[in-house]
Amino acid sequence: MAGERILLVDDDPDLLAIHTRFLKGQGYQVIAAANGAQALRAMEGEEFPVALLDLMLPDISGLELLARLKSRFPDTEVILFTGYGGLDTAIQALRGGAYDYLVKTDLRLPDLQAVLDRALERRRLTRANRELLDNLRQAREELARRRALELSLIRRIGETLSRPRTVAEWGEGLLSLIREGLPCRALGLILRNAGGETAWEGKRRQDDLADGDLQAFSSWLRDRRPAAGAGGAPVRPPVPDSLQAVLWEKIDVEPLIGVVGVGREEPFTPEEAELFRIFALQGEAALTNLLLFDEVKSLSLRDGLTGLHNVRYFWEMLNHHVELSRRYGWPLSLLFLDLDDFKQVNDHLGHLQGDMVLRTVAAYLQQSVRQADLTCRYGGEEFVVLLPQTPANQALTLAERLRAGVAATPIPQGDGKMFITVSIGVGTLAAGMDGAALVDQADRALYLAKEAGKNRVAGPDT
Numbered sequence: 001m002a003g004e005r006i007l008l009v010d011d012d013p014d015l016l017a018i019h020t021r022f023l024k025g026q027g028y029q030v031i032a033a034a035n036g037a038q039a040l041r042a043m044e045g046e047e048f049p050v051a052l053l054d055l056m057l058p059d060i061s062g063l064e065l066l067a068r069l070k071s072r073f074p075d076t077e078v079i080l081f082t083g084y085g086g087l088d089t090a091i092q093a094l095r096g097g098a099y100d101y102l103v104k105t106d107l108r109l110p111d112l113q114a115v116l117d118r119a120l121e122r123r124r125l126t127r128a129n130r131e132l133l134d135n136l137r138q139a140r141e142e143l144a145r146r147r148a149l150e151l152s153l154i155r156r157i158g159e160t161l162s163r164p165r166t167v168a169e170w171g172e173g174l175l176s177l178i179r180e181g182l183p184c185r186a187l188g189l190i191l192r193n194a195g196g197e198t199a200w201e202g203k204r205r206q207d208d209l210a211d212g213d214l215q216a217f218s219s220w221l222r223d224r225r226p227a228a229g230a231g232g233a234p235v236r237p238p239v240p241d242s243l244q245a246v247l248w249e250k251i252d253v254e255p256l257i258g259v260v261g262v263g264r265e266e267p268f269t270p271e272e273a274e275l276f277r278i279f280a281l282q283g284e285a286a287l288t289n290l291l292l293f294d295e296v297k298s299l300s301l302r303d304g305l306t307g308l309h310n311v312r313y314f315w316e317m318l319n320h321h322v323e324l325s326r327r328y329g330w331p332l333s334l335l336f337l338d339l340d341d342f343k344q345v346n347d348h349l350g351h352l353q354g355d356m357v358l359r360t361v362a363a364y365l366q367q368s369v370r371q372a373d374l375t376c377r378y379g380g381e382e383f384v385v386l387l388p389q390t391p392a393n394q395a396l397t398l399a400e401r402l403r404a405g406v407a408a409t410p411i412p413q414g415d416g417k418m419f420i421t422v423s424i425g426v427g428t429l430a431a432g433m434d435g436a437a438l439v440d441q442a443d444r445a446l447y448l449a450k451e452a453g454k455n456r457v458a459g460p461d462t
Helices: 013-025 036-042 062-072 084-095 109-161 167-181 211-223 270-300 311-328 342-349 351-368 392-407 435-451
Strands: 005-009 029-033 050-054 077-082 100-103 186-192 198-205 245-253 256-264 332-339 374-379 382-388 411-413 416-418 422-428
Touching: 005 013, 005 036, 013 029, 013 109, 029 036, 036 062, 050 062, 050 109, 062 077, 062 084, 077 109, 084 100, 100 109, 109 167, 109 270, 167 186, 167 198, 167 256, 167 270, 186 211, 198 211, 211 256, 245 270, 256 270, 311 332, 311 374, 311 382, 311 435, 332 351, 332 392, 332 435, 342 351, 351 374, 351 382, 351 392, 351 411, 382 392, 392 422, 422 435
Parallel strands: 005 029, 005 050, 050 077, 077 100
Antiparallel strands: 186 198, 186 256, 245 256, 332 382, 332 422, 374 382, 411 416
């Protein structure tokens, strides 16, 4: 290959001159040396692609010069000149790393050119193969690094998104993960409930992104229609040039549905798009687990028959409101209700009718108190109503209204209807009392109402 540097070493001045002239005529850069010492000095410079060495030099053996040359420049291809008597040495030199040898007495310049071309081609192929192997090694290392990074990222996603206990915490965590793992200028997440109302919305941006660009991105994200199919390329990109490249994915976890999206100026790579999809899928799985956890937790705190909160939840909220009342001096009252003669309903009309009575009374109580009040099934035919910020006189008034309302509420019975009455005890938190004392006070008042003839209200001072 023309232009390559060639080291030519020969102690025969005529051959050295002929070969030098020929090689230069072919376009090579020739460094000529008449002995080993000159060759060694030439080797102190940059590498030679090819070296032509005479095996018989006056000051150093060709084998030693070969060894020193290959030690310094392992990729240099070496072609040897030898006479018939030096064939054994030439063969030994081939074993030492020489590419080929030429017999001086039979040497023709075209043969020299052919061997030289083959030597340069082998050097090129050797280097190309080495470069290919290096590239493959680097590719394997990069693939291993990416796999390790992906596994670490997936593990981190799982760890981060398993901690939230609310949808807001989940959304903030997902956006933070995406921002840390995927270069982008804007990102957002919108969740809607079954009625189409926004259940949660969050967004992030780079500090230098204009407010108008962020607003345009948010509007574009709201225009996505996740119910129509999976995420992917939008119908139209956001208006700002700073956010022309976008990705979005659907988040669909009943009863919530929404989209998560990212935007920036330069296009996303396929690897980045796949990473974003992993974020979305892992986030969707975490939201599913969160909502299932909330559902299970809710079921564990509700009465299966009436749908009211159960006694476990009642005690949690009672202690909470007692603490609030002590801290802020707010009044706190409690109604303790017991259905009159309910055992006769079960005994004479059956447990299914008894269940109907409980459900009907529970529904009436739930719709007849304030949203701030808490109605729970205490057990059996007993109910409690916790009344925050309610003094005794207001609690007694409400108790009387509920007593009269229950008595007037028709309860389905086959093709007809029936009625039932309730006795109510009223308790009000006083200094030095805890939640258990308040329940005991209302329970004792309930006992007095029963003793007085049932279908009555009794307070702590009755």
